[in-house]
Amino acid sequence: MTLSLNDITWHRAVGQLIDALDKPNFWAQLVRLLEQYVVFDSWVVLLFSADQHPQVFAECPGEDGSPDPLFQDYLRGLYLLDPFYIACREQSRTGLYRLSEVAPEHFELTEYYQRYFRLNVVADEVQFNCQLEGERTLCLSLGSEKRFTGEQIALLSLIQPWVLGLLRQRLPYEINETVALAAAPAQTDWRVQLEASVQQLKGAQLTARELDVGRLMLSGCSSKEIARKLEISVETVKVHKKHMYSKLGIKSQSELFSIFLQAQNA
Structure with missing residues (x-):
């Protein structure tokens, strides 16, 4: 169907x-x-906030409810690896974004992609982002299950102003969101939480920079992308990786991902 x-x-x-x-x-x-x-197969409405877990306003129902x-x-924690979440935190902007625009170079090779994204989202994702005050993004x-076509993206871009306007106008009616933000204590920085969990699980103390890497x-992210984001050299990235693997007693990203999952659930 076309739309004018x-x-x-x-x-x-x-x-x-x-x-x-x-x-x-x-x-x-x-x-x-x-x-x-x-045509799309799943949907979710989230509020991303600085130093807070994402808050779900609505989502597509599961097969069994x-x-x-x-x-x-x-x-619980995988959102920290979500390209859309990372993009929101690094450069908050209002608009329509496609996975190919925000995903890092090696995204499809990651454990996150293999063990979460392709099972839960399957193939492609687009996101309407409405930037709000207080470092929040609705x-x-x-x-x-299939890649969005150029025609579909063009159509979503055409209706983007209406959708974003509706998102912005809906927010005041999310009573639970307002109450939760007012009542919930500030969440500890994810690095502090993760470092404490890793120390408990593996007896290893990782630096903030090692956690970032x-x-x-x-x-x-490739080593070059990490170096650019953290404003360090590629060689320094490799040194942090070597030290981190040595402290944790691991040899692969698969093992690192498993520790990450354990730490988030600890």
């Missing part, structure tokens, strides 16, 4: 969504509208 700026059906549906901004079924209604124009254990792993992510490695 003069599409009467689209404008009528957007008007209905505006009327439903304060209704519990708003997110499902928005997703149903998007499904009329672009029970929580997806893979997604629970994501919320995100609507769409996952697909390890996380970026697990997210799929």
Whole structure:
């Protein structure tokens, strides 16, 4: 189905969504509208915040209605390896983003991709990002079992202003989000939590820079990408990697990923 700026059906549906901004079924209604124009297989609405675990506002229902254990792993700590989360934290911008735009060079070779992404998202993902005050980003992510086509991306780009406007206007009605942010204590920096967990699990003390290098490695960044992001030399990256592997008594990224998972669940 094609869409033009003069599409009467689209404008009528957007008007209905505006009327439903304060209704519990708003997110499902928005997703149903998007499904009329672009095919996707999964979706989730998240709030990314600095030093806070992502907060889920809505997500596509599972086949049996029970929580997806893979997604629970994501919320506990795998989100730190998510290219979209990393992009939000490094350069917060409002807009529509595609996986190919934010994924690091070796993303498809990572344990995160093999053991989480391709099983939970499958092939491709796009994300509407609405930047908010307080280093927060409201995100609507769409996952697909097939690569999104150029035509689909063009269509999503065309409707981007409407979707982002609706996301921004919906936020005040997320009562649970407002209460949680006001009541929840500030979360300890992820490096501190991870370092403490690694020390407990392996008896090893990693430096903040070694943790940064390890996380970026697990997210799929090459040594050159890590060096650029951390503003250090490639040789220094290799030294940090060598020291980290030695302290942990490991020889591969697969082993490092397993420790990362254990530490997040500790």
